[in-house]
Amino acid sequence: MARFEDLEVWRRAARLSADIYKGFADLCDFGFRDQITRSGLSVPSNIAEGHERESSKEAAQFFSYAKGSAGELRTQIYIGMDIGYIDRETGKAWLKEAEEISRMLHALIRSTKP
Template sequence: MALAEEFEDLVAWQKARELNRAVYAITRQGEFARDFALRDQIRRAAISVMSNIAEGFDRRSRAEFKQFLGIAKASCAEVRAQLYIALDAGYVDRDEFARFKHQAMEVSRVIGGLMSSLS
């Protein structure tokens, strides 16, 4: 936390924001846009990643920040799980799935690194 003055300075938050933009873009298209339950759930999960990084950072406690990062990391897993549902339903093709899965895993990896740095 010492190197970042604002949560917007964190690479983890920046990557989570990119993931969020990508999720919103893909869920505006075709059948995905009409599956309100899945569309809304994957959006909420992506929002949770960004929001928990920001909220934890502003708690100004290492322990609380780490706890919120854990929630953000779990939300990345939720995004990935929902991507499998989207793939199985035919809302995304294999290439889109692979790209989004890779992006979600990258966000998760960066969050994990940030968590480790707090230990």
């Protein structure tokens, strides 16, 4: 596969990140907004960076960073739901997508390691 844009996991992570940015465009709690959007953005960014690396070991490391960021994102979604920043329906959909992205990353990491 020549391009990270061809990876389904990257496309889904980028879409989720964009949805999160849109969802928090008007939030005045800049600390929370900054943290959740950065962790969401980190997932597709690390997938892209890993895919562009020369070695399988480096690629797996960046895919692992992306998986960690997906866990961070899920934590922030739970907290956002608890404090009323994210409605339950949206939060559950984002959690489901983030969990699926984590599973896809796990498989990608396993297939990448030498």
